[in-house]
Amino acid sequence: MTGFPILSVMLAIPAIAAVACLLVSANAARWIALLATLVDLLLGIGLWEQFDIGGPQWQFVESVPLFGRFGWSLGIDGFALMLIMLSVFLMPICIGASWVAIEKRVQEYMAAFLVTELLMIGTFAAQDLFLFYIFFEAGLIPMYLIIGIWGGANRIYASYKFFLYTLLGSVLMLIAMLWMVQFAGTTSIPVLLNTDFPVHAQTWLWLAFFASFAVKMPMWPVHTWLPDAHVQAPTAGSVILAGVLLKLGGYGFLRFSLPMFPEASAQLAWLVFGLSAVAVIYTSLVALVQSDMKKLIAYSSVAHMAIVTIGLFAFNRQGIEGAMVVMLSHGLVSGALFLCVGVIYDRLHTREISRYGGLAINMPRYALLFMLFTMASVGLPGTSGFVGEFLSLAGTYQVSTTITLLCTTGIILGAAYMLYLYRRVVFGDLTKDDVRAMPDLSLREVALLAPIAAVVLWMGVYPESFLAPMRGDVGTLVARIARAAPAGDSLPTPGKHMIPTSHGEGAK
Amino acid sequence: MIASLLMTLPEDVLTIGALVLMLVAAWGGQSSTRAISWTAAAVLVGATISLCGAASTGGEAFNGLYHADPFAAFSKVLIYGAAAVSILIAPRFFQRGAGEDLRPEYPVLILLSAVGMGMMVSAGDLLTLYVGLELQSLAAYVLASFMRRDSRSAEAGLKYFVLGALASGILLYGISLVYGFSGTTLFSSIATAYGAGHSLGLTFGLVFVFAGLAFKISAVPFHMWTPDVYEGAPTPVTAFFASAPKVAAMAMAVRVAVEAMGPATDQWRQIVIFASLASIIFGGVAAIGQSNIKRLLAYSSINNVGFALVGLAAGTQAGVASVLFYMTIYVVMTLGSFLVVLQMRDQDGEPVETIASLAGLSRTRPLLALAMAIFMFSLAGIPPLLGFNAKLAVFDAAVSAGLFWLAVAGFVASVISTYYYLRVVKVMYIDEPAPAFDSERSLVEGGLTTAAAVFVSPIGWLLLAPLGAWTLVAAKALF
Numbered sequence: 003m004t005g006f007p008i009l010s011v012m013l014a015i016p017a018i019a020a021v022a023c024l025l026v027s028a029n030a031a032r033w034i035a036l037l038a039t040l041v042d043l044l045l046g047i048g049l050w051e052q053f054d055i056g057g058p059q060w061q062f063v064e065s066v067p068l069f070g071r072f073g074w075s076l077g078i079d080g081f082a083l084m085l086i087m088l089s090v091f092l093m094p095i096c097i098g099a100s101w102v103a104i105e106k107r108v109q110e111y112m113a114a115f116l117v118t119e120l121l122m123i124g125t126f127a128a129q130d131l132f133l134f135y136i137f138f139e140a141g142l143i144p145m146y147l148i149i150g151i152w153g154g155a156n157r158i159y160a161s162y163k164f165f166l167y168t169l170l171g172s173v174l175m176l177i178a179m180l181w182m183v184q185f186a187g188t189t190s191i192p193v194l195l196n197t198d199f200p201v202h203a204q205t206w207l208w209l210a211f212f213a214s215f216a217v218k219m220p221m222w223p224v225h226t227w228l229p230d231a232h233v234q235a236p237t238a239g240s241v242i243l244a245g246v247l248l249k250l251g252g253y254g255f256l257r258f259s260l261p262m263f264p265e266a267s268a269q270l271a272w273l274v275f276g277l278s279a280v281a282v283i284y285t286s287l288v289a290l291v292q293s294d295m296k297k298l299i300a301y302s303s304v305a306h307m308a309i310v311t312i313g314l315f316a317f318n319r320q321g322i323e324g325a326m327v328v329m330l331s332h333g334l335v336s337g338a339l340f341l342c343v344g345v346i347y348d349r350l351h352t353r354e355i356s357r358y359g360g361l362a363i364n365m366p367r368y369a370l371l372f373m374l375f376t377m378a379s380v381g382l383p384g385t386s387g388f389v390g391e392f393l394s395l396a397g398t399y400q401v402s403t404t405i406t407l408l409c410t411t412g413i414i415l416g417a418a419y420m421l422y423l424y425r426r427v428v429f430g431d432l433t434k435d436d437v438r439a440m441p442d443l444s445l446r447e448v449a450l451l452a453p454i455a456a457v458v459l460w461m462g463v464y465p466e467s468f469l470a471p472m473r474g475d476v477g478t479l480v481a482r483i484a485r486a487a488p489a490g491d492s493l494p495t496p497g498k499h500m501i502p503t504s505h506g507e508g509a510k
Numbered sequence: 511m512i513a514s515l516l517m518t519l520p521e522d523v524l525t526i527g528a529l530v531l532m533l534v535a536a537w538g539g540q541s542s543t544r545a546i547s548w549t550a551a552a553v554l555v556g557a558t559i560s561l562c563g564a565a566s567t568g569g570e571a572f573n574g575l576y577h578a579d580p581f582a583a584f585s586k587v588l589i590y591g592a593a594a595v596s597i598l599i600a601p602r603f604f605q606r607g608a609g610e611d612l613r614p615e616y617p618v619l620i621l622l623s624a625v626g627m628g629m630m631v632s633a634g635d636l637l638t639l640y641v642g643l644e645l646q647s648l649a650a651y652v653l654a655s656f657m658r659r660d661s662r663s664a665e666a667g668l669k670y671f672v673l674g675a676l677a678s679g680i681l682l683y684g685i686s687l688v689y690g691f692s693g694t695t696l697f698s699s700i701a702t703a704y705g706a707g708h709s710l711g712l713t714f715g716l717v718f719v720f721a722g723l724a725f726k727i728s729a730v731p732f733h734m735w736t737p738d739v740y741e742g743a744p745t746p747v748t749a750f751f752a753s754a755p756k757v758a759a760m761a762m763a764v765r766v767a768v769e770a771m772g773p774a775t776d777q778w779r780q781i782v783i784f785a786s787l788a789s790i791i792f793g794g795v796a797a798i799g800q801s802n803i804k805r806l807l808a809y810s811s812i813n814n815v816g817f818a819l820v821g822l823a824a825g826t827q828a829g830v831a832s833v834l835f836y837m838t839i840y841v842v843m844t845l846g847s848f849l850v851v852l853q854m855r856d857q858d859g860e861p862v863e864t865i866a867s868l869a870g871l872s873r874t875r876p877l878l879a880l881a882m883a884i885f886m887f888s889l890a891g892i893p894p895l896l897g898f899n900a901k902l903a904v905f906d907a908a909v910s911a912g913l914f915w916l917a918v919a920g921f922v923a924s925v926i927s928t929y930y931y932l933r934v935v936k937v938m939y940i941d942e943p944a945p946a947f948d949s950e951r952s953l954v955e956g957g958l959t960t961a962a963a964v965f966v967s968p969i970g971w972l973l974l975a976p977l978g979a980w981t982l983v984a985a986k987a988l989f
Contacts, residue, residue: 136893
């Protein structure tokens, strides 16, 4: 588009700011971090504004052959644009959320967050297979430190688990990448997207990628690092973990597994569907009995991400668009919910649900915002959650009615555990003295939550803004995987075009 | 004759330098140590410069006994560089740590060892190889026991000597078998003999030669001397052992495998694959319980040798290039880690070696902790640090050669070793601070650590393209 290397600049700003943070005082580090993330947000808005909907698939392309076997090539399509927007949107909020909560080693903390931002944008923008892997994998280091240094009591166990689980998944993917590069003779993702790999090899490649993305996603049964990591991470760490890092798995499925190995994706869709169905029901039930607020939201994340995976493997437009919207929506909503937890954690320093109650009386503003995000998490129409989950399930219904039936129970269970959480924390009598002493949201906290609330409603009322940039890419993707699309069992009845008597049998 | 001497110019320079410096040391005594150290480093630089020209492109010297090719030149640059670093970091360690100043024999011994290593990587004949190996080893035995009043150091020297002698015996036995069944010790003729057809004697010879080589590179199952020697030897000497001789032995193994036994690739590949996987897994598992940082790094070096062997197992030109690439990055990471270990001194200036003493280093010495974290993550092979590229290169070569399952097993096993590297980072960054280290800095240590850390960091990516091209040129020389 323009000659201005906007993506590289978006990567360079947090990099420079991270180094700067290490060299200055704690307070200056906070301001530098906030400023850098805000500049990146502005650049992100510029990116969205400049993005040519309906234009070429890859935009803002930059390519410099710097590093021997592979190059510094960046570029984005609609999917990447949306996820980058999510990252740059959440980042200033994370910095703000840590403004007073983080007291020790502020400089390193801010630097770690800025590096995380850099790596996330890089992952979504990378157009070179190995460059993608580097950004994808390097994110482990700052997150390891964020959980390990600033986390809660059991943080060391959680940080090891997070690191080693995700690393094990990723190395298998790396081997698959080596094979693919050798087969195709290129490391360029746009070229690989149109390479047809032999069907027998696809299965293995798909499984290797699956090993990595399933851990990142996280899918049942390799999700166990997530509740540990979340509970122990500081609030902003949780927001980033839930908001953006969990999207890497979904993005990986969307960018690699589906278009590169369509046949294998179709063959193994039963695996994804099965695991997702288990995840939705099992983790929702687990969430229902949690006594720790963050753990509850963490388990609900697993359930929501399962809705993403079934949508992706539905092989049709509704499913994929729905999956993307669920990812964006979940990024905002779960991030906001973690912030809500952080707000009361900062006041009472406990996440035990039973320690709270009756907050609606002394914290009305908080109760209102928390209510909105609870409803969005449940998937109430008018919020972003509804749009995504409905599209995703509608897409899945065309492929497998049984799985859709099972996964839709997740909506009901989701309502159950979220409302149960809300009732216990916000409603009831204000019996505890320390809870009564809690002040309502400060201006800073409102400033953090209000933008998210606005976007959640925007996405719920007018999702077109978010769907439009992705429309062309979804079309490309669906066309690419059409040859492998499985036949559905939903037997749709195409009403008007059929003569009434053959209704039903005619669709066989 | 003159042409041959020109091709061996680096060895000539080093030999003359070592002999002259030995005389200076004999008459100059203790007070000449500093001057001798710097001169020895200068001699190594001179030897590196003399690699330009005939020494790197000359071909065969002394009727094929000695090969002056880009492969040897590449290895020698690494060896000389690591040797020079080992010399420069020593004075401070001995001055503060052991209570007795560095004696001037130290740099001389390193120079002699460097001559031996040069012969090892340039050998075109099994006997040249053996002579080079022994020259290197004898100097190394003395170096291991250099702090003769320290019982651990003396023990390390003795262990190294006994086990090293055993290894030499095994190697020599293999050489004699190969000689007996092929009638020659010249690599090119041995290759012809292996190409001529299957012979049980030659196969046995190959097995014994590889067992001896495995000893020298400390690959499992011939690794048992490594942790004890690394722990007991003075830290600068350990840094030396973990870098230069490792490169030399690995380059020698590659040359023997490809040049002398190339036609028997299918036979030695099984040995190499076994040694590789065993080293990766054992080096990872055994390091988990270590509490001494030097022992941990010893197991880490075993682990790394396993990865380098993955490249050799490929047996292709790309595989050899990847071994060189791996060893280059490995040497920098390892020297860097040992440089950090060298700076671990308590308030009295005594060296400390426990991992626990690193606790909270990120708060007491943030830059040192950052450097160590970079080396640890790099050794673990986490991008964007260069250790990742090293692993990528060897596994890429293995996958290209069709060794798909080796790559899968090796990569999965690499996750094991990540655990203990992470543990070091955890101790430095997460644990509560232990008593701070002596804050006195030295320009040499600080500068070298910084240089190594910058090389391994993402900034080093800019060097990858020329480095990759150079390793390819070097590897081409063997095919």
